[in-house]
Amino acid sequence: MIIKQRKELSMAQEETGRRDFMGMALGAWAVVGGVGALYAAKRSWDPLPSVKAAGFTTIETKDKNENELVVEKWRGKPIFVLKKSADMEAHDRDVVINGDRFHISIGLCTHLGCIPAYQSDNKEFFCACHGGRFDASGTNKPGLPPPSPLEIPPFKIDGTKLVLGEAGPEYKKMLDAGLTV
Numbered sequence: 001m002i003i004k005q006r007k008e009l010s011m012a013q014e015e016t017g018r019r020d021f022m023g024m025a026l027g028a029w030a031v032v033g034g035v036g037a038l039y040a041a042k043r044s045w046d047p048l049p050s051v052k053a054a055g056f057t058t059i060e061t062k063d064k065n066e067n068e069l070v071v072e073k074w075r076g077k078p079i080f081v082l083k084k085s086a087d088m089e090a091h092d093r094d095v096v097i098n099g100d101r102f103h104i105s106i107g108l109c110t111h112l113g114c115i116p117a118y119q120s121d122n123k124e125f126f127c128a129c130h131g132g133r134f135d136a137s138g139t140n141k142p143g144l145p146p147p148s149p150l151e152i153p154p155f156k157i158d159g160t161k162l163v164l165g166e167a168g169p170e171y172k173k174m175l176d177a178g179l180t181v
């Protein structure tokens with residue numbers, strides 16, 4: 001009788017142990033599955049590496065000629081890069097790279113978004129859409145449709161290169177001074 005009771009008790013304990021093990025295994029599986037699902041979800045909302053790389057544009061400035069506008073592209077927008085000559089007025093919006101002064105801006109008119117042309121003779125940007133004008137520092141001429149200067153994109157200076165899309169100390173200084181727009 002006692003032996004039978006012990007046997008039954010032992011079987012009940014074994015069953016409980018098996019159930020505990022199954023419960024733990026299932027719990028662990030659920031945790032692993034949950035982490036996996038979160039990781040997969042995060043990967044789906046993270047930008048692809050190629051998209052991250054596309055957010056930056058690196059421009060070499062040492063080969064640029066004075067008073068010659070170069071139009072680059074950054075995030076689908078035209079970017080004006082104009083190396084200033086010594087006779088062009090210095091401005092707090094100038095980007096100084098390796099001793100040279102540059103005007104850098106998003107090449108979209110601040111009136112209605114047309115792309116102004118650079119007139120090297122009079123050193124001005126002219127927007128043919130409604131007659132807007134900006135000087136070589138991108139400042140809008142008063143009394144004409146554009147309400148504000150050409151916008152300066154976030155940039156970082158890296159040696160003789162300009163990295164667009166990253167806000168370096170020179171850009172932050174301009175931003176704090178309200179000079180970027």
Ligand code: FES
Binds near residue numbers: 110113
């Ligand atoms: Fe340039 Fe209107 S869009 S002046």
